[in-house]
Amino acid sequence: MNFSYWEHDAFLRNIDYLVVGSGLVGLNTALKIKEQAPEKHVVVIERGALPNGASSKNAGFACFGSVSELLDDLKTMPEAEVFALVKKRWDGLKALRNMLGDEQIGFDPCGGQELFSSDQRALYETCRDAIPYLNNGLKSLIGGEPYTDNSAGDRFGRDTFPYAIFNHMEGSIDTGKMIQALLKKVAEADIQIINGLKLESFEENEQSVLVTTDYGRLETRYLALCTNGFAKHHLPAAKIEPARNQVVVTSPIPNMPIKGTFHVQEGYVYFRNVEDRLLIGGFRHLFRDQERTDAMELTDNVQRTIYDFISSKLLPDTPFTIDYSWSGIMGIGASKSYICQKISSRVFCGIRLGGMGVALGSLVGQELADLIGREVQM
């Protein structure tokens, strides 16, 4: 296939900045480049009909770290780095809310609960004992003490999960509304998004980058790769791996008992209400090798595990059906930090946001645009 003269002339001529991927990072990068260089031609290409990675597939937790997650991070990262990452996530959430507006993204300051089953008592006790230390360390960074022991509180799931830690500074967003609002903002900024166009390879020369797509070739002065869990296809040396997460949403549940956002099994399983439906996803820790893929498929074993977990632990004796099932792809690595870097003189990337992208996406977009701004003559 080839672009026609008309297509090339109208959409693809003289591209200054080509952003690949219309997830949170790609859209924010494009917006921030355009803010810095309003007269430049900024184009985003996206392989999917809609964003097709994580940003429109996620669970919509506006979260910055459960106690068990932070304690786990402290095993491999220095304390200052762990706290700095929490601050970035907190600041990123504020930036997202300020940019798009709470109403537009369906922000609900419902808090977040980390739940523990009775056989996780030792883990719970370790987490509970760490609350004063974490609150103290975070207080001056995020302006509050997030964690309280909520085991005795009036809350969902006390029979199945006798222990709980509440984070009153977290919340949820409506992922669909959020990505829709961001796409609208990008369109208003006069940035062209071309859907259904997949980057296959690129080749840099002195003046430009020649990009081969599944639809034809195009040329750009600079290239920003924001392809997250798929980046390995065009950046084989990047230290990033895909991690699939399967998610379901049930039918509406009469007198829905679950309200708010919940993490269990050290964050590998997460669930929340979406109005009176239950959204639940994860379990990749039980199927590690299988879920280390960017194939956006569903598998019987994970779907069965999710179904059994709902019917035995979350909504026993409650009739429900699975109304929606999908998979999304995260980009993860041995280190928890994201990658925002210059690959060569004309190619840059912002990738590997793990399970933190709702919080970090807008900041990483800003950071990548700033990096490009510093490195090239905008």
Ligand SMILES: Cc1cc2nc3c(=O)[nH]c(=O)nc-3n(C[C@H](O)[C@H](O)[C@H](O)COP(=O)(O)OP(=O)(O)OC[C@H]3O[C@@H](n4cnc5c(N)ncnc54)[C@H](O)[C@@H]3O)c2cc1C
């Ligand atoms: C199921 C699930 C639940 C999650 N829940 C949460 C949560 O509750 N809270 C939270 O903070 N984070 C969560 N995350 C993580 C968060 O969604 C991601 O970190 C974030 O969306 C990453 O944004 P991104 O723009 O880097 O990547 P993506 O959104 O994956 O965007 C990359 C884009 O690049 C496109 N692309 C890839 N290759 C090509 C190519 N060759 N050519 C053209 N386009 C290409 C893809 O189609 C995709 O749209 C979750 C992730 C998943 C998968």
